Amino acid sequence: MMQIELRKVTPDYIEKENWEASQIWEKTVTIHKGEHLHIVAPSGSGKTSLIHFIYGLRKDYSGSVLYDNTDIKKLSTESFSVFRQNKISIIFQDLRLFEDQTVKENIEIKRILDPYHKPEAITEMAKRLGIEKKLNQLAKKCSYGEQQRIAIIRALMQPFDFLLLDEPYSHLDDENRKKAMELIYEECEKRNAAMIFADLKALDFLKNEKIIYL
Amino acid sequence: MPLSYKNIEPLIISENNSFSKWLGYFGLGIGVLLLLVSMQMFVNIQQLLQENNPRKSGEYDFISISKTITNANMGKDNTFTASDLTALKNQPTIQGVAPLISNKFRVRATAGDIIPFSTDLFLESIDNNFIDTVPPTFTWQPGQMVVPIIFSSDFLEMYNVFAPAQGLPQLSPKTISSVNIILECSGPYGTQNFKGNIVALSDRINSLLVPKSFMNWSNFRFMQDTSVHASRVYIKTKDANDPKLISYLEQQNYHLNKEKIKFSRIKSILQNIVSALGVFGILVIALALMLFSFYLQLMIAKSKDNLRLLLTLGYSPNWLAKSVAKTWLPVYLTIIVGALILTEILHLLFMQLSFVNAAHLSFVLNWSVWLTAIFLLSLTLFINLSLVKKELKTIL
Structure with a gap:
């Protein structure tokens, strides 16, 4: 997949005066493979909605989201599953883990779908992010910060051209945030993938990001 | 993985x-x-x-019917007329009708020297395709002195029951074919002896069956009469228990051997x-x-x-x-x-x-x-x- 285009996308629930100043709503934005886009917006302005629109989880918007030239509203769930297996990956704000599965199982469930990495990569990444001792622990027994790191590793297990990140570091301290960011950069570079990063404010250690205000 | x-x-x-x-x-x-x-x-x-x-052959049932003899019709002609036969043939539940034609002349049978036995007999004939066991030898042509007979296995059983009491030998289905029977046929137009040979046993038809050609020839030869007066008719049907068939037969006052359809x-x-x-x-x-x-x-x-x-x-x-x-x-x-x-x-x-x-x-x-x-x-x-x-x- 070479590009994602947001063509005059506006959530159904947003009033006109709220999107007039936006650089995304009702505008046409194209994100190409390899680009890094940082979407900055205060809470409640629709960051998560936008990420969900792009990932195809919600359809309550006008305008269209296009993968290359395909309007994703027209995609069947079956063809969407193929995109989600090897074209587009996501780190949810609400993490979405299988609480009764171990950390390792949570990551493995994603890896086996279309393995980009060998199983050993799970331990390596867990080590880098400081959760290697938690691998056999149930996900629900992990702290929120640890769960965030599990969700990051899980998203990096598959091939992708686009990586969506929805406030992925909200519960991480600076040091862990940096480690996670480095890992994500590395993985995106390996795949020459685009990164669409939504957060409350512009983060200081980002590199060459195009910043857009929602 | x-x-x-x-x-x-x-x-x-x-x-x-x-x-x-x-x-x-x-x-x-x-x-x-x-x-x-x-x-x-x-x-x-x-x-x-x-x-x-034994009545069954393929998907068909063969059952025998006769007119019910009551006090009222006793002594009258209770044989099936040509129109009776046509009416039967036209029934949708009946796929075939064959009258049993009996001899009009007198037949006397003796078993030769081996079995000191002699009796008056009746012979009958019916369409071959109504008989359950028809060997290729069951044919007769004028001039032929041996008459093939298909014998009812019920009769054989009956014979074997009373034979010892009469001082007669009991016979197995195999030995019966080797018994020489002399058929003495006589009528106003002549007398002639034939050799009877039992060629098969029938489980279906309780009679002594001879080929139709012999029956026609001999009825004419000894009686000068070839009219058909059948008192028994066999019908071919897909289901002998069909209520329509049974009610039709009852309506016509035809008698049907209920014992015979017990199997069905x-x-x-x-x-x-x-x-x-x-x-x-x-x-x-x-x-x-x-x-x-x-x-x-x-x-x-x-x-x-x-x-x-x-x-x-x-x-x-x-x-x-x-x-x-x-x-x-x-x-x-x-x-x-x-x-x-x-x-x-x-x-x-x-x-x-x-x-x-x-x-x-x-x-x-x-x-x-x-x-x-x-x-x-x-x-x-x-x-x-x-x-x-x-x-x-x-x-x-």
Whole structure:
């Protein structure tokens, strides 16, 4: 997949005066493979909605989201599953883990779908992010910060051209945030993938990001 | 590790509340067993009673009818007229009619020197295709001195009962063909002796049958009379128990030997019982599948969040539906193969029963039983798959 285009996308629930100043709503934005886009917006302005629109989880918007030239509203769930297996990956704000599965199982469930990495990569990444001792622990027994790191590793297990990140570091301290960011950069570079990063404010250690205000 | 359902199985199958699942399995097992056994027994009864039924030939029944003799019609002409025969032929329930033509001249039989036996006889003839046993030697042409005879096996049995008391030798079906019978035919137009030779025994027709050509020739030769006055008529029908046929015969005051159609009655009663059992089996299967589908719906409802997350992560809905449905393939296979094995065991036990002539039955289950088993397996899998697909759609 070479590009994602947001063509005059506006959530159904947003009033006109709220999107007039936006650089995304009702505008046409194209994100190409390899680009890094940082979407900055205060809470409640629709960051998560936008990420969900792009990932195809919600359809309550006008305008269209296009993968290359395909309007994703027209995609069947079956063809969407193929995109989600090897074209587009996501780190949810609400993490979405299988609480009764171990950390390792949570990551493995994603890896086996279309393995980009060998199983050993799970331990390596867990080590880098400081959760290697938690691998056999149930996900629900992990702290929120640890769960965030599990969700990051899980998203990096598959091939992708686009990586969506929805406030992925909200519960991480600076040091862990940096480690996670480095890992994500590395993985995106390996795949020459685009990164669409939504957060409350512009983060200081980002590199060459195009910043857009929602 | 390749993509396998095993990894995600714990996310979907919960072992709580599996009572309905086990009840479903049990019901399915009982239902399938009932259906398969009743099908096999239906076939067994069909084959056994057909083999034992001399009146039957292929799908047809041959039964003899005569006019009922009452005090009112006694002494009158109670033979079938040509219009009676045409009316019978026109009945939709009757596929063929053949009168038994009897001799009008006098026949006296002696058994030669071996058996000191002599008696007045009656001879009859009928269309060859109404006779159950017609050997190629059952033909006669003018000038031929040997007359082939088809003898009723009931008569042979009767003869063997009174023979010892009369000081006569008892005869086996094999030896009877070697007995020389001298037929003394006489009438106003002459007398002639023939040699009678029993060429076959008939279980179907209680008579002494001679070829039609001999009967026509001799009736004319000795009596100068070839008119047909049959007091007995054989009818060919698809079902001797057809109520329409029976009521028609009763209406016409025709007498039908009820004893003769006893086999058919027993058969139809047994087959009705077995069919009812089969229908009951189908009902049990339907109930079990319903119960099982409730369990499936409950299970999917319980794992709704996990299923939704799997779909969000990129698991294909079709693959998920197929994998979930496939989980029960081993269970269904076990149930159906188990039912087939039990059916085979019951079939073999049935063959051991004293009244069953096992030679007429195959050790292998009937093809229809196999076909039904395969059909049931496909049906259960199909129902499962469409149900899971439907439930997954509600989650999306």
